[in-house]
Amino acid sequence: MVRTLAMVGCLTAAFAFGSAVAWAGEQKDRGKEEKEHDGEHKAAHGGCLNAIGTCENGHAEVKIEGNVLMLWFVGGGSDTDKAVRIPDKEISLSVTLDGEKEAKTLVLKAKPNELAEEKEGDCSHFEGQADWLKDAKKFAATGKVTFKGKKQDLRIEYPAGYDPDDDKEQAGEGHSGKDEEKADQK
Amino acid sequence: MSFWRIVLKSLWQHRLSTALAVISIGLGTALLVSAVSLSEQTHRNFTQEGLGVDAVLGPKGSPLQIALNALYHLEEMPGKLQWTYYQKVLKSEVVEDGIPFVTGHSYAGFRVNAIDGRFFTEFEYLPGRHFSVKPEDGGQGRLFHLREEAVAGAEVAKALNLRLGMTFNPTCGVNPGDPVHRNNNITFVGILAPTGTPHDRAICIPLKTFCTLEGHGADVQEMAVNEEHREISGAYLRIRRIRGGALHPGIQDLKYNVNQSTQAQLVIPNEVLPRLFGIIGWVDTVLVGIAALVTVLALLFLFVALISALRERRRDLALLRCLGATRRTVFGLILCESLFIAVAGGAAGMLIGHGIVAAGCEMIRVETGLRFSPFYISQADVFVLPAVAILGLLAGLLPSVQAYRLGVLRNLAPIS
Numbered sequence: 001m002v003r004t005l006a007m008v009g010c011l012t013a014a015f016a017f018g019s020a021v022a023w024a025g026e027q028k029d030r031g032k033e034e035k036e037h038d039g040e041h042k043a044a045h046g047g048c049l050n051a052i053g054t055c056e057n058g059h060a061e062v063k064i065e066g067n068v069l070m071l072w073f074v075g076g077g078s079d080t081d082k083a084v085r086i087p088d089k090e091i092s093l094s095v096t097l098d099g100e101k102e103a104k105t106l107v108l109k110a111k112p113n114e115l116a117e118e119k120e121g122d123c124s125h126f127e128g129q130a131d132w133l134k135d136a137k138k139f140a141a142t143g144k145v146t147f148k149g150k151k152q153d154l155r156i157e158y159p160a161g162y163d164p165d166d167d168k169e170q171a172g173e174g175h176s177g178k179d180e181e182k183a184d185q186k
Numbered sequence: 187m188s189f190w191r192i193v194l195k196s197l198w199q200h201r202l203s204t205a206l207a208v209i210s211i212g213l214g215t216a217l218l219v220s221a222v223s224l225s226e227q228t229h230r231n232f233t234q235e236g237l238g239v240d241a242v243l244g245p246k247g248s249p250l251q252i253a254l255n256a257l258y259h260l261e262e263m264p265g266k267l268q269w270t271y272y273q274k275v276l277k278s279e280v281v282e283d284g285i286p287f288v289t290g291h292s293y294a295g296f297r298v299n300a301i302d303g304r305f306f307t308e309f310e311y312l313p314g315r316h317f318s319v320k321p322e323d324g325g326q327g328r329l330f331h332l333r334e335e336a337v338a339g340a341e342v343a344k345a346l347n348l349r350l351g352m353t354f355n356p357t358c359g360v361n362p363g364d365p366v367h368r369n370n371n372i373t374f375v376g377i378l379a380p381t382g383t384p385h386d387r388a389i390c391i392p393l394k395t396f397c398t399l400e401g402h403g404a405d406v407q408e409m410a411v412n413e414e415h416r417e418i419s420g421a422y423l424r425i426r427r428i429r430g431g432a433l434h435p436g437i438q439d440l441k442y443n444v445n446q447s448t449q450a451q452l453v454i455p456n457e458v459l460p461r462l463f464g465i466i467g468w469v470d471t472v473l474v475g476i477a478a479l480v481t482v483l484a485l486l487f488l489f490v491a492l493i494s495a496l497r498e499r500r501r502d503l504a505l506l507r508c509l510g511a512t513r514r515t516v517f518g519l520i521l522c523e524s525l526f527i528a529v530a531g532g533a534a535g536m537l538i539g540h541g542i543v544a545a546g547c548e549m550i551r552v553e554t555g556l557r558f559s560p561f562y563i564s565q566a567d568v569f570v571l572p573a574v575a576i577l578g579l580l581a582g583l584l585p586s587v588q589a590y591r592l593g594v595l596r597n598l599a600p601i602s
Contacts, residue, residue, distance in 0.1 A: 044442050083446040115274060116446035124446070 044081040045072060048161035052147050052154060055163055058084055060145075062156055067134045071108055071126045073147065083116065083124035088146050091126055093156070098138035106130055106141070189515065192506075193522045200495055207488045208531040211578075214481030215535020215570055220542040221477045222566035225470040227558045232459050238310040240433060242453045243267065243275055243284070243444070244420035249453045250462055255289055256420055257455060258384045259297040262360060263289055269409075269416035271450055275423070280436040285309055286421040288396045291356040292364070296342045298356040298389045300396035303329065306337070309422065311381050318379040326350055327376035333395045336372045340380035341387045341552065348374055356391070358401065367399045382557035393418075423452075481535075482577065485528065489581040492524055496585050503589055504597035513590045520586040521579065528578020532571045539566075 043049050047063030047070070056076040063070045071091070075082040091108040108126035112118035118125070141156040155162050197204045244252035247264025254260040269286075276284050285305050291298040306317045306329050319325035319337070327350045330337055338348055353371040357364045372391060380386055396402075397410035409416040426434040437454070444452040496503075503516050511519075544560035551557055 045439060081442065081445070083442075113443045113446055115271075115278075115440075115443040115450075117448070118446075 041078055041080045044074065045070070047072075048157070048159050049074075049080060050154075050156045050162040051076075051164055052145070052152055053164070055165060057152075058147055060154060060156065062158055064133055064136065064158070067129055067131055069106065069108065069128045069130075069133055071128075073124045073126075073145070083113070083118075084148065085118060085122050085124045086146055087121050089120050089123075091143055091145055091154070093128070093141040093143040093154070095136075095139050095141040097132070097136055098140075104130070104132065106133075189518070190522075193519060193526065196499075196519070197523055197526065203491045203495060204527060207484070207491055207527045208534060210484035210487050211481065211528060211531025211574065212534035212538055214477065214484040215532050215574060216538035216542060217480055217535075218474065218477035219536050219539025219564070219566045219570060220546070221470070221473045223539065223543045223562055223564040224546060224558070225474065226564045227562055229463055231556045231558070232462065238312055238315075239422050239455055240425040241423040241437065241441070242420055242455065243272060243423055244451060244453055246447075246449060246451055249451065249458045252420065252451070252453045253455050253458045256287075256422065256453075259289075259299070259388050260384075263419040266417040267420055267450055269413050269418060271447070272418060272421050273413075275421075275440075275444060275450075275452075278436075278440055280426055280434045280440045281423055282426045283308065283424045284421040286393060286418045288393065289419045290360065291358060291367075291396075291399075292360045293354050293356050293389055294346055296339075296345075296387055296389055297360065298336075298391060300391050300393045302393050303331075305390065305422075306378075311383050311385055315381070317381065317385075319376045320379065323379035325377055325379035327374075329376055330390070330392055333392050333398060334370065334372050335375045336389055336391045337376040337378060338374055338389050339378050339386040342389055343377040345552070348377060350374055350377070354389075356389075356399065358399070365401065367401050369400050384556060481574070484531070485574070485577045485581045488524065488527055488578065489584070492520065492582055492585040493588075496520070496588055500592060500597040501599075503592055504594045507592070507594045508598070516592065517586045517590040520589045521582045524582020524585070525575060525578045528574050528581065529571065532574035532578075535574075536567060536570060 041049055041055070041059070043061050043063075045061055045063055047061045049059045049061055052058045052060055052073075054076070058076045059074050059080055061072045061074055061080070073084045073086055074080045075084055089110050093106045093108065094103045095106050096103045106128045108128035110120045110123040111125045111127045112120060112123045113125055116124075136158070139156075139158050141154075141158070143154040143156075144151055145154050146152075147154075239257060242252055242256045244256065245263060245265030245267050251261045251264055255263050272284065272286060275281060283304075285302045285308070287302070287305070288300040289297065291300075306319075308316075310316060319327055319329060324340065326343075327337075336354070338346075342348065351373060353373050355367050355370050356372065357366050359365070372395070378386070394410045397407055397416075405415065425437050428434055441452040441454065444450055503519075506516060506519075507513075540560050543558065543562070547558040547560055
């Protein structure tokens with residue numbers, strides 16, 4: 001009798017324990033996903049984000065489909081789904097493919113978003129076409145744009161994206177790590 | 187006499203405390219089951235089914251407000267949308283079709299929406315299901331053809347005791363005290379079959395009827411003939427599908443492009459409504475927590491009841507020992523009583539909980555048009571009985587140990 005009871009009790013306890021572990025695991029995964037999202041800015045078109053100056057200033061989202069390079073100018077910080085229009089009608093990029101020394105020139109033309117009443121000279125979307133883009137897996141590109149009223153350098157790292165904070169961290173000047181250690185010591 | 191017979195007789199002998207314990211555990215469990223069931227069904231109704239709409243094109247404003255107004259006939263649209271802009275969006279390669287509508291009127295507390303007639307024939311309120319006025323489906327009459335005709339949802343017809351041929355004048359607004367359009371006398375020509383969706387709680391009139399309602403100024407009336415000046419509240423959009431029935435991936439680009447506009451935005455219900463539950467989901471958690479606490483308190487009551495009953499049963503248990511019962515048998519006796527009470531309370535609670543859901547279902551259906559089921563199996567139905575059984579065993583453990591350690595000779599003496 002007692003043996004039966006003990007067996008029933010053990011089975012029930014095992015069931016409850018397994019359920020609790022599964023539920024806790026789900027909560028942990030959900031928390032982990034949320035944390036991962038908090039740390040990265042999301043590209044509205046699935047491309048790579050390249051900071052213009054600083055991350056808070058704005059971004060250039062770059063995506064390649066076939067032999068077409070598409071570029072969207074978007075907001076800084078977490079405003080990567082908000083378009084920023086620029087007055088330039090075309091942008092000239094100097095593109096260096098990975099493994100090559102010579103840079104190629106790619107001219108991006110304005111492609112206004114009609115649904116947002118954009119037009120040339122007041123446009124956030126640009127496209128350029130070249131046959132060599134079809135096989136481009138990795139490249140770096142530079143150019144100049146009039147962004148938020150100022151002539152600014154444009155630097156593109158495809159497909160990883162460009163964040164100047166990454167360069168500073170590598171040089172040991174970043175705002176993470178060392179500064180936090182000092183704060184802890186105090 | 188068998189072991190289980192002794193258990194049952196003992197429970198019967200202390201039937202008052204047994205009943206109280208079963209009722210208190212039952213009430214706590216009922217609260218837990220009903221809270222979880224309603225929470226899960228609410229979440230499913232508002233987030234998973236999408237109510238047959240891929241996207242809603244609306245004016246600039248709160249996406250949640252647009253989704254609630256377009257799909258659930260709640261709230262108000264934050265503005266108006268130009269017809270010419272809607273036509274521009276329709277030309278997108280991603281959009282298969284659109285059904286424009288105008289909201290903002292009401293009758294007897296129900297929303298009156300002016301809508302394109304294709305809403306009834308081409309719109310799927312749930313995947314694969316179209317509206318019907320056929321008697322065999324529970325509908326009546328026909329769809330509207332003329333401007334002064336209307337079709338009512340099933341809940342509207344039931345609440346207002348509508349008959350075909352009855353007329354009404356819509357109110358210009360959705361709040362009490364808003365002005366009424368007089369002398370329009372729109373006739374009910376059809377009653378839709380029940381759909382189990384919020385559309386059961388709406389009255390539909392032809393799109394152009396909005397423009398010609400008495401009292402609307404000349405600028406609104408001109409909208410009926412001049413597309414350049416026409417405005418709508420929004421449009422349901424059907425997005426093209428790719429293989430496997432998935433939405434065309436271009437929908438995100440379309441959403442981005444529309445949202446950069448100063449006058450419109452594209453709302454995807456399956457993205458917006460889960461965010462609502464992300465905000466208010468903690469309310470469900472608190473309710474479930476309270477229900478769980480009530481259940482635990484009920485089991486604590488069981489523990490206290492068993493401990494106090496043990497003192498009065500010492501002589502009975504000592505007698506049982508004299509008659510040949512072992513320590514383990516006495517231990518098992520108390521533990522089984524506790525387990526039995528907990529399981530009985532849990533089972534009763536599940537039944538009562540589903541009864542509460544059944545009562546709540548009717549109220550929710552009348553108020554919102556959403557269908558909830560009293561037979562829905564939630565997570566609580568799966569876990570509550572095993573959990574209550576374990577807690578019942580735990581509640582009975584200490585009294586069982588005390589019974590195990592009971593001295594025979596010392597407790598044979600009469601209590602009084």
